[in-house]
Amino acid sequence: MTLHLHDTATRTTRPFEPAQPGQASIYVCGATVQGTPHIGHIRGALNYDVLRRWLMHNGLDVLFVRNVTDIDDKILTKAADAGRPWWEWAYTHEREFEAAYTALGCLPPSALPRATGHVTQMIKLMQRLIDSGHAYVSGGDVYFDVQSFPDYGKLSGQRLDEVQQGESAAEGKRDPRDFTLWKSAKSGEPSWPTPWGDGRPGWHLECSAMATSYLGSEFDIHGGGVDLVFPHHENERAQSRAAGDGFARFWLHNAWVTMSGEKMSKSLGNVVSIPAMLEKATGQELRYYLIQPHYRSTIEYSDEALAEARQGYRRVEQFLRRATSQVGDIEAGEVPAEFAAALDDDLATPQAFAVIHNTVREGNTALDDRDDKLVAEHAAAVRGMTGVLGIDPLTEQAERGADNGTQQALTALVEGMLEQRQQARAARDFATADDVRDRLIAAGIAVADTADGPTWQVKSD
RNA sequence: GGCGGAGUGGCCGAGUGGUUCAGGCAAGGGCCUGCAAAGCCCUGUACACGGGUUCGAUUCCCGUCUCCGCCUCCA
Numbered sequence: 001m002t003l004h005l006h007d008t009a010t011r012t013t014r015p016f017e018p019a020q021p022g023q024a025s026i027y028v029c030g031a032t033v034q035g036t037p038h039i040g041h042i043r044g045a046l047n048y049d050v051l052r053r054w055l056m057h058n059g060l061d062v063l064f065v066r067n068v069t070d071i072d073d074k075i076l077t078k079a080a081d082a083g084r085p086w087w088e089w090a091y092t093h094e095r096e097f098e099a100a101y102t103a104l105g106c107l108p109p110s111a112l113p114r115a116t117g118h119v120t121q122m123i124k125l126m127q128r129l130i131d132s133g134h135a136y137v138s139g140g141d142v143y144f145d146v147q148s149f150p151d152y153g154k155l156s157g158q159r160l161d162e163v164q165q166g167e168s169a170a171e172g173k174r175d176p177r178d179f180t181l182w183k184s185a186k187s188g189e190p191s192w193p194t195p196w197g198d199g200r201p202g203w204h205l206e207c208s209a210m211a212t213s214y215l216g217s218e219f220d221i222h223g224g225g226v227d228l229v230f231p232h233h234e235n236e237r238a239q240s241r242a243a244g245d246g247f248a249r250f251w252l253h254n255a256w257v258t259m260s261g262e263k264m265s266k267s268l269g270n271v272v273s274i275p276a277m278l279e280k281a282t283g284q285e286l287r288y289y290l291i292q293p294h295y296r297s298t299i300e301y302s303d304e305a306l307a308e309a310r311q312g313y314r315r316v317e318q319f320l321r322r323a324t325s326q327v328g329d330i331e332a333g334e335v336p337a338e339f340a341a342a343l344d345d346d347l348a349t350p351q352a353f354a355v356i357h358n359t360v361r362e363g364n365t366a367l368d369d370r371d372d373k374l375v376a377e378h379a380a381a382v383r384g385m386t387g388v389l390g391i392d393p394l395t396e397q398a399e400r401g402a403d404n405g406t407q408q409a410l411t412a413l414v415e416g417m418l419e420q421r422q423q424a425r426a427a428r429d430f431a432t433a434d435d436v437r438d439r440l441i442a443a444g445i446a447v448a449d450t451a452d453g454p455t456w457q458v459k460s461d
Numbered sequence: 462g463g464c465g466g467a468g469u470g471g472c473c474g475a476g477u478g479g480u481u482c483a484g485g486c487a488a489g490g491g492c493c494u495g496c497a498a499a500g501c502c503c504u505g506u507a508c509a510c511g512g513g514u515u516c517g518a519u520u521c522c523c524g525u526c527u528c529c530g531c532c533u534c535c536a
Contacts, residue, residue: 011465029536030536031536032534032535032536034535037536038536040535040536041535041536042536043536044536045536072534073534074534074535153464156464156465156531156532157463157464157465158463158464158531158532159463159464161463162462162463162464162532163463163532164462164463164532164533203534224536225535225536226465226466226530226531226536227530227531227534227535227536228531228535228536229464229465229531230464230531230532231531231532231533232535253536254536255466255530255536256529256530256536257536258529258530261528261529262529263529263530263535264535264536292473292474292484292485293473293474293475294474294475296466297466297467297474297475298466298467298529298530300473302472302473304472304473304486305472305473305474305486307486308472308473308485308486308487309473309485309486311485311486311487312484312485312486315485315499318499318500319500322499322500348475350474350475350476350483350484350485351475351476351483351484353474353475353484353485354475354483354484354485355484356484357484357485358483358484361500361501364499364500364501365500365501367500368493368500368501425495428495430495430496433495433496434495434496434497437497437498441498446498446499447497447498448497448498448499448500449494449497449498449499450499450500455499
């Protein structure tokens with residue numbers, strides 16, 4: 001089976017064949033950097049990161065562009081409320097988003113274009129639209145003429161005559177459903193010069209300009225959250241195709257993370273901001289939690305579900321630790337066919353996780369049987385699979401292990417205590433042995449005896 | 462009003478016209494262990510409701526109820 005993806009435009013799951021064999025180009029709508037990221041924002045990025053890794057794993061050369069919307073009404077409003085320059089406000093939150101992506105294991109994009117850096121490209125696109133009769137200037141604003149593009153509404157399944165009012169009824173519009181490509185400058189607001197006067201970008205224009213600027217007039221995949229289907233992506237598609245670009249060949253949309261059955265609001269966002277969540281779980285645990293459900297299924301956030309995911313992650317981690325200590329270092333190996341089939345089926349991560357856990361169970365059995373060859377095989381497969389998903393525990397350990405002397409000091413202390421305990425056990429002085437173990441547990445360190453001696457692990461609860 | 466998604470065993474979360482099972486977490490029993498922990502084995506008999514199609518539906522069709530999203534900014 002080859003990779004199949006669910007395409008919003010056709011409402012079908014169909015085979016993915018890149019326009020250029022051996023390559024894939026992906027454009028993902030990133031954040032409007034107006035606030036601190038919460039898990040809902042990052043979920044989408046995680047989904048597309050998994051897609052990207054899977055394409056790379058299959059040997060494709062992937063160009064992955066994620067934009068930053070660094071100029072918009074909310075940024076201006078919030079910055080003004082905070083008494084800070086808008087560009088500082090935007091950049092501050094851009095850094096928060098980047099830190100969050102990194103903490104959750106997203107590979108850095110091939111390019112990270114900002115709207116404010118691509119006004120030239122936007123002007124060119126607007127000129128093409130005006131020249132071809134799809135856009136018009138009205139009092140310094142530039143609007144897209146929705147009725148000039150018969151395909152309008154096709155992506156989102158909207159019929160033009162059913163579309164309600166449209167964005168804020170500006171006076172210069174010919175049709176209330178026309179959308180803004182360019183907003184004329186208001187005093188005190190940032191602006192850039194254009195042939196039609198000073199102003200700033202409308203929201204939709206930037207993505208069309210940047211996507212085609214980096215990936216060409218036609219590219220493979222355009223991703224974003226379901227809320228973007230209409231109007232954002234509908235408008236992007238309209239303006240790009242009206243201008244003559246092929247634009248995206250597949251449209252992918254990820255579902256929400258909700259809380260108490262509702263979309264995350266500003267107030268809830270504080271509770272589940274990435275910095276707050278990273279106090280409850282590690283980046284990889286959080287990633288495991290967010291990518292296990294199918295990307296088109298809503299995740300109803302709960303602390304309990306997160307705790308479950310952490311348990312599941314640790315089960316995998318524990319297996320790899322035991323395997324490594326029994327048979328030595330293990331490199332990532334081939335992924336099982338069922339795993340590949342799962343991801344090929346529109347990134348069916350739930351089934352992919354089932355394959356991982358089945359492999360872990362078989363690996364644990366092999367560990368108990370002391371069948372080192374089988375242990376190594378299964379551990380290699382698990383590393384291969386978790387690597388594709390970006391949740392290989394040994395990778396993270398490698399990063400963490402290199403960090404500082406604290407880890408070494410802890411290791412020395414714990415191993416010293418475990419040595420005492422082993423001596424007590426050898427002497428059948430179980431009272432002393434249990435006392436040592438209790439002290440370690442009280443300090444948050446779990447001890448497990450194996451045939452090869454005790455192992456330990458910090459339990460970060 | 463228009464468009465779209467969803468209701469599965471204690472919980473999370475897949476999937477399928479019928480037979481052996483998603484997977485995880487939790488629970489109970491067993492093995493192992495000095496005791497634990499971890500691991501392994503076993504157990505649960507679920508598919509919102511009402512019709513219909515069918516030899517047979519959780520899975521297809523129709524209807525109902527409930528929840529959610531988009532149609533204004535939003536991942």
